Amino acid sequence: MTGCAGPGRGRAAAGDEEPSGPGPGTVGDRERLARAALTRVLEPGDERGGRWLSRLGPVELMRRLTARDGSAEELSGMTARRLDGYRLRAGAVQPERDLAAVAAVGGRLVCPGDREWPSQLDDLGDARPIGLWVRGRPDLRLWALRSVAVVGARACTPYGAHMAASLGAGLAELGWVVVSGAAFGVDGAAHRGALAAGGATMAVLACGVDVAYPPGHAELIGRVAEQGLVIGELPPSDHPTRSRFILRNRVIAALTRGTVVVEAEYRSGSLATARSAQRLGRFTMGVPGPATSGLSAGVHELLRGEGVLVTDASEVAELVGDIGELAPVRRGPVLPRDLLDAVCARVLDALPARGPARARDIARTAGTGADETLGRLYELHSLGFVERDGDGWRLTPRPTSDGELRRGGT
Amino acid sequence: MTGCAGPGRGRAAAGDEEPSGPGPGTVGDRERLARAALTRVLEPGDERGGRWLSRLGPVELMRRLTARDGSAEELSGMTARRLDGYRLRAGAVQPERDLAAVAAVGGRLVCPGDREWPSQLDDLGDARPIGLWVRGRPDLRLWALRSVAVVGARACTPYGAHMAASLGAGLAELGWVVVSGAAFGVDGAAHRGALAAGGATMAVLACGVDVAYPPGHAELIGRVAEQGLVIGELPPSDHPTRSRFILRNRVIAALTRGTVVVEAEYRSGSLATARSAQRLGRFTMGVPGPATSGLSAGVHELLRGEGVLVTDASEVAELVGDIGELAPVRRGPVLPRDLLDAVCARVLDALPARGPARARDIARTAGTGADETLGRLYELHSLGFVERDGDGWRLTPRPTSDGELRRGGT
Numbered sequence: 129m130t131g132c133a134g135p136g137r138g139r140a141a142a143g144d145e146e147p148s149g150p151g152p153g154t155v156g157d158r159e160r161l162a163r164a165a166l167t168r169v170l171e172p173g174d175e176r177g178g179r180w181l182s183r184l185g186p187v188e189l190m191r192r193l194t195a196r197d198g199s200a201e202e203l204s205g206m207t208a209r210r211l212d213g214y215r216l217r218a219g220a221v222q223p224e225r226d227l228a229a230v231a232a233v234g235g236r237l238v239c240p241g242d243r244e245w246p247s248q249l250d251d252l253g254d255a256r257p258i259g260l261w262v263r264g265r266p267d268l269r270l271w272a273l274r275s276v277a278v279v280g281a282r283a284c285t286p287y288g289a290h291m292a293a294s295l296g297a298g299l300a301e302l303g304w305v306v307v308s309g310a311a312f313g314v315d316g317a318a319h320r321g322a323l324a325a326g327g328a329t330m331a332v333l334a335c336g337v338d339v340a341y342p343p344g345h346a347e348l349i350g351r352v353a354e355q356g357l358v359i360g361e362l363p364p365s366d367h368p369t370r371s372r373f374i375l376r377n378r379v380i381a382a383l384t385r386g387t388v389v390v391e392a393e394y395r396s397g398s399l400a401t402a403r404s405a406q407r408l409g410r411f412t413m414g415v416p417g418p419a420t421s422g423l424s425a426g427v428h429e430l431l432r433g434e435g436v437l438v439t440d441a442s443e444v445a446e447l448v449g450d451i452g453e454l455a456p457v458r459r460g461p462v463l464p465r466d467l468l469d470a471v472c473a474r475v476l477d478a479l480p481a482r483g484p485a486r487a488r489d490i491a492r493t494a495g496t497g498a499d500e501t502l503g504r505l506y507e508l509h510s511l512g513f514v515e516r517d518g519d520g521w522r523l524t525p526r527p528t529s530d531g532e533l534r535r536g537g538t
Numbered sequence: 539m540t541g542c543a544g545p546g547r548g549r550a551a552a553g554d555e556e557p558s559g560p561g562p563g564t565v566g567d568r569e570r571l572a573r574a575a576l577t578r579v580l581e582p583g584d585e586r587g588g589r590w591l592s593r594l595g596p597v598e599l600m601r602r603l604t605a606r607d608g609s610a611e612e613l614s615g616m617t618a619r620r621l622d623g624y625r626l627r628a629g630a631v632q633p634e635r636d637l638a639a640v641a642a643v644g645g646r647l648v649c650p651g652d653r654e655w656p657s658q659l660d661d662l663g664d665a666r667p668i669g670l671w672v673r674g675r676p677d678l679r680l681w682a683l684r685s686v687a688v689v690g691a692r693a694c695t696p697y698g699a700h701m702a703a704s705l706g707a708g709l710a711e712l713g714w715v716v717v718s719g720a721a722f723g724v725d726g727a728a729h730r731g732a733l734a735a736g737g738a739t740m741a742v743l744a745c746g747v748d749v750a751y752p753p754g755h756a757e758l759i760g761r762v763a764e765q766g767l768v769i770g771e772l773p774p775s776d777h778p779t780r781s782r783f784i785l786r787n788r789v790i791a792a793l794t795r796g797t798v799v800v801e802a803e804y805r806s807g808s809l810a811t812a813r814s815a816q817r818l819g820r821f822t823m824g825v826p827g828p829a830t831s832g833l834s835a836g837v838h839e840l841l842r843g844e845g846v847l848v849t850d851a852s853e854v855a856e857l858v859g860d861i862g863e864l865a866p867v868r869r870g871p872v873l874p875r876d877l878l879d880a881v882c883a884r885v886l887d888a889l890p891a892r893g894p895a896r897a898r899d900i901a902r903t904a905g906t907g908a909d910e911t912l913g914r915l916y917e918l919h920s921l922g923f924v925e926r927d928g929d930g931w932r933l934t935p936r937p938t939s940d941g942e943l944r945r946g947g948t
Contacts, residue, residue: 287828287830290830291829291830415829416826416827416828416829416834416838416841416847417826417827417828417829418697418826418827418828419701419825419826419827419849419850420697420700420701424826425849428826428847428849431826431841431847432846432847432848432853436842437826437838437841437842437847438829438842439829439835439838440829443842
């Protein structure tokens with residue numbers, strides 16, 4: 129549970145013996161506890177709560193919601209009954225227990241202000257998540273930098289499942305992190321495609337990251353947590369609701385560079401994700417299907433608007449990768465090599481000077497675990513040190529001062 | 539073989555006892571004969587020939603190509619051998635016979651300068667057809683004003699054939715003339731769909747309009763000539779070649795308001811038509827299919843560029859109809875009613891003041907033949923007098939001077 133960028137990447141769980149002040153790029157214990165508590169009080173996407181949060185900060189907001197001194201009543205824009213609802217929830221929180229429960233399944237709460245926080249979520253404004261509960265080894269921020277969402281119908285056709293799996297595998301092979309919602313149908317096929325290609329995938333849940341929903345995907349969600357990341361706004365053990373599914377979609381849209389919709393009926397949740405992505409200035413893409421298929425009608429509607437038609441992973445990568453913001457890949461690392469943490473540096477050192485190597489050979493050379501190594505390779509990829517080469521990985525060729533290309537992290 | 543616009547619509551065939559000077563909107567006998575001859579000398583789309591034609595006019599160009607006075611040698615940009623090729627053809631022409639042969643199958647040669655000439659073909663510049671051989675009753679110019687091309691693969695899938703037929707029928711029902719190339723596959727299905735809906739369709743051939751190519755479509759081409767229009771640049775009895783097919787596509791593109799591609803592989807002729815349409819500023823549309831289908835790959839390539847995704851006829855009509863140039867439909871007739879010829883006026887009079895009527899009932903009231911009536915209804919539609927209403931036709935509601943809507947051609 130560490131990441132490439134070495135110093136100051138604390139992810140203090142309650143009870144950690146962290147020094148009194150937080151390190152750089154890390155929020156303090158009190159704030160993390162308050163945010164953990166607030167994820168149980170405020171529903172995802174509660175913009176009124178978001179406005180209080182940015183005005184008062186999480187610690188003061190929690191204090192008011194639990195105080196009996198009349199300060200809660202000063203929170204604007206609420207009926208007494210609605211306020212009672214918040215207070216009822218606030219009175220029952222046990223954030224230390226939640227943080228411990230998530231730590232027990234290898235998780236953590238990533239907060240705005242943490243170095244691991246994906247700052248593109250700030251585009252959501254007052255609807256920004258209070259924090260993200262995260263299971264899995266890789267660094268959320270680095271993975272999100274090179275991620276694409278693949279979403280679509282639960283009741284997809286075999287064609288939709290095939291396209292989702294093929295995009296998942298193809299994007300993973302091109303070094304992209306495949307983000308989806310772990311649902312049946314297109315979501316599951318996209319995750320499985322990425323996993324089958326030995327690639328990176330991230331599931332954004334509408335429930336606690338320790339809850340397997342849908343239950344039929346328990347094994348899949350477990351594998352994603354092992355090899356990738358499982359994240360969500362809801363505290364441990366919390367369950368999905370209809371509105372939580374819908375609001376989960378805005379996180380998928382905001383987190384990724386673009387959203388690909390594979391089969392969607394009119395007015396489906398996947399289209400909601402795509403429209404969120406559009407509003408946020410992300411790329412919106414759709415996979416065409418027969419004009420006679422109701423399951424492609426929503427996608428076609430999208431493609432008649434702003435959406436870009438894509439038929440394979442390379443077309444997706446071409447679109448989302450063709451942007452200056454992806455500078456790490458094109459311009460070389462954003463971090464000097466000596467800022468990498470010890471494990472990342474070992475993995476990087478394990479790559480041969482020339483030509484590709486397989487992840488398991490790199491793991492053997494580095495003396496790191498297979499999943500750990502893969503996670504670090506994707507982080508190093510985000511940072512521009514390495515790239516995919518067929519089945520394996522190689523050092524990124526880098527321009528030297530005299531314009532020649534050299535290999536690897538100097 | 540007449541049209542709605544009454545006076546001056548002569549289509550003089552050789553041997554007609556036309557008065558010495560042509561009427562307004564009609565080219566003279568000498569020019570028509572010369573253009574008829576030139577369709578046998580110059581290949582379709584010959585831009586060098588087109589430049590000579592606009593510099594010298596058809597009569598002088600034919601004179602030079604058949605003269606032995608050295609004036610042919612002054613035609614610029616030609617080797618002696620190439621000139622011999624032109625001369626050989628020019629020496630063998632029999633334009634009177636060609637005009638008579640086409641007249642014998644109910645046809646005519648429509649030339650630039652004729653009122654029936656579709657002036658949008660002038661967008662082709664030096665590659666503009668020398669003239670168009672036309673079989674069928676309706677007025678080419680009026681039909682072309684409200685026409686859409688539906689083209690695609692010869693070896694289409696059942697899905698492609700279904701979509702082509704459905705677009706053909708749907709566009710015809712919405713009052714559009716369906717233009718295609720009479721080939722197997724998508725073309726044939728589009729024509730048949732329009733015919734089955736009792737609608738208007740036009741075939742643009744890459745051979746003489748009296749040649750049924752492909753032979754397996756002889757009956758279909760015959761039906762199109764009966765109920766609609768069969769047109770082409772090649773003189774009677776001339777046969778198609780590979781380059782003639784390709785050059786035929788530019789006529790389809792230029793003649794219509796837009797081109798819909800239904801199934802096309804990479805680098806197919808249908809894509810060439812679509813690209814011509816794009817260059818000419820026409821609408822370019824494509825029907826999506828499975829991303830796994832090679833027969834949709836060309837369409838998807840188009841849709842990733844300038845092409846607009848369409849899934850049914852109403853989406854096509856919405857796009858191509860949404861333009862000020864279609865003023866006749868939106869602003870009312872372009873011709874005063876008293877300029878209509880007698881048959882058109884009779885058909886118009888046969889429509890009820892309120893509500894729709896079927897074409898066969900209109901024919902009975904007007905005392906005109908069924909095909910003739912249908913042709914005139916489409917002409918009246920182009921002129922803004924009538925519109926489709928379900929299975930039937932009705933008078934177009936028209937704004938009065940005080941802004942109220944009234945029905946029909948006043």
